[in-house]
Amino acid sequence: MTQTVDAAIVGTGPNGLAAAVTLARAGLRVELHEAAASIGGGLRGEAYFDSDVRHDVCSAVHPMAAASPFFREFDLTARGVELLGPEIGYAHPLDDGRAGLAYPDLDATCDGLGEDGRRWRQLMEPLVEHSTGLVDFIMSGQRSLPGDPAAVLLLAARLLPRRALSGFRGDVAPALLAGVAAHAVGKLPSLAADAVAMLLGHLAHATGWPLPRGGSERIARVMADDVRAHGGTIHTGSHITSLRQLDHARAVLLDTTPTQLLTLAEGRLPAGYARQLRRFRYGPGATKADFLVSEPVPWTNPDVGRAGTVHLGGSHTAIARRERLAVRGEPTDEPFVLLVEPAATDPGRAHKGKRPVWAYAHVPNGDPRDPVALLRSRIEKYAPGFGDTVLAARGVAARDYESYNPNYVGGDIGAGAMTLYQSLARPVPRLDPWRTPLPGVFLCSASTPPGPGVHGMCGHLAALSALRNRFGVREAPALGPTAPGVRA
Structure with missing residues (x-):
């Protein structure tokens, strides 16, 4: 009984x-x-190819675990989970070898963005100063009055139509911001995606985009x-x-x-x-590949290798175009890709010349394509010779992600x-x-x-x-x- x-x-x-x-x-x-x-x-986590090398099956980087009210009180650190902050929170290489780099230090980020550094500071610095209030309001489900009304007003001011990307003169900062907005896995630009860009973007300069050791x-x-x-x-x-x-x-x-x-x-x-x-609507799918490689990813721009998360998508207009295609259900050979090389932040994840690389792309919901060749090609564009380092690989098509986890309908993670x-x-x-x-x-x-x-x-x-x-x-x-x- x-x-x-x-x-x-x-x-x-x-x-x-x-x-x-x-x-x-x-x-x-x-x-x-x-x-x-x-x-x-x-x-x-799984040891797909080598018993000593663990791969993250789904999530790998955790800006919200570091920031959310639940985990702040639960206190992962006190329980022995070490959240490692990468030297660069996230990076965005461009086709010509330049790259946008979001450092934990806002000053360093602004310095690297040159003439657009001032605009980046205008967007991010007030949110960093009100980070706890902003996170608490968004994480509350917006069912109660904000404890920090100024934080909500600051966010709202940045969500006016196309406000987030306005004011930039160059192309690096808009691409850097668009890569974060693409975490919404939907149409760009949009108010929802801009909100995601402001939330995750400012966290890189606040509580960070950490990886759990191990x-x-x-x-x-x-x-x-x-x-x-x-x-x-x-x-x-x-x-x-x-x-x-x-x-x-x-x-x-x-x-x-x-x-x-x-x-x-x-x-x-x-x-x-x-x-x-x-x-209830489901969004575009994710198609993921895990690579076991023999050495660090050979980025054209070496600074990209210092980042915890790398966004591969080119210019902000190219990212928006590809995300709209995914929403419409139209496949492309150049989807937006997120990549994490855990050992760049957590060296213990590498073992005897073997290291994991985690990558996924945004594709139409239910996309049946094998992602390994697709993702290898996208990585090669910014890291020529990457394929030569690959010792083993496995992929999960968007269509098959639902079999792994029924919550991922058609690959909607x-x-x-x-x-x-x-x-x-x-x-x-x-x-x-x-x-x-x-x-x-x-x-x-x-x-x-x-x-x-x-x-x-x-x-x-x-x-x-x-x-x-x-x-x-x-x-x-x-x-x-x-x-x-x-x-x-």
């Missing part, structure tokens, strides 16, 4: 784990169900350890196909997309709510298009979007506010909603490693 629990959570990605941490810290009996053989979702799986591991330490249980290889399997739980939290909620509910959702879920509307109304327009019409059932995935990224806030906010609405608990539990009990 199945034992009754307070909360059952489906999915152990960063949001499912954050929900579990929050509920277990509140004293509830929590169980997690993971269909895969290992926990972590987007935080998994890989992203370290984050999942310490979150799971905390759940178990507070009485929670984790079941891997546990495939939930119906909510009826979880009738023994007083609350159910789903780290899933709206599509999966519709399937799990088996027709029990109210017709109007179900129609809204069916209208953001679990839903980041349009302006869906940035605010994920998955439906409700004051409490984490709560579904089914009693005790909540959504806690990136398909809810504040959206994609390894920040844990979708799960944390869903858990707080469950505490209020299902258990009558209105005080948020303390999350710190040495702070038991409930925060006053």
Whole structure:
């Protein structure tokens, strides 16, 4: 006979784990169900080619893990997760060998941008000064008044039509900024993409774009350890196909997309709510390749090799054109690419002349193309001879990403298009979007506010909603490693 629990959570990605941490810290009996053989979702790691070299399966760099309210209180550093700041947060090589370089130091970045340094400072410096207030407002899901109204006004002023890219004279700074905006994985320019550019762009000069020493799986591991330490249980290889399997739980939290909620509910959702879920849109896909290489990437511009993240896309107009093609479902041989060479920041990730390279491109949703040749060609454009360093490679087409993780519908790693509307109304327009019409059932995935990224806030906010609405608990539990009990 199945034992009754307070909360059952489906999915152990960063949001499912954050929900579990929050509920277990509140004293509830929590169980997690993971269909895969290992926990972590987007935080998994694998030794694909060599037992000594680990590859990040999905996420690799974590600006939001360093900045989000959940992880600030959870305190990864105190739990032994060392977030390593790269010498250069992100880099953007251009076709002629020049490159935009976003240093942690704003002054160094502005100096490198020459005549456009002043404009970069005008955009970023006020946001850096109000960084905590800005991050807290965006990460709250915008369901409460901002603690720092000035931060919100500063962001709003930068989201006026084409405001972010206006005022630059050269082509390096606009390309550098467009590469960050492309993290929205959608149409460029757009208000949603500009907001992403301002959020992630200023973080490079604030809390940074760090990599966890040893890989992203370290984050999942310490979150799971905390759940178990507070009485929670984790079941891997546990495939939930119906909510009826979880009738023994007083609350159910789903780290899933709206599509999966519709399937799990088996027709029990109210017709109007179900129609809204069916209208939820998914964005372009990601197609990813992992390379095992014999030496550092031979960038034309050596400074690019000092960066934690590299954006490959050329000019800002070229990036916008290619992102629009992906949105329209039109494949191109020159997609926008993000690349991370972890050992450039974390030398321990290399072993005896072997090092991992992580790269993915934005492509049409469901794109079936094998990414290895596509990505190798794009990297070669900015690093001639890269192919000669490749010892082994594997690729996952956008179409196949959903098999790895059902949340990645058609390869959409953001679990839903980041349009302006869906940035605010994920998955439906409700004051409490984490709560579904089914009693005790909540959504806690990136398909809810504040959206994609390894920040844990979708799960944390869903858990707080469950505490209020299902258990009558209105005080948020303390999350710190040495702070038991409930925060006053």
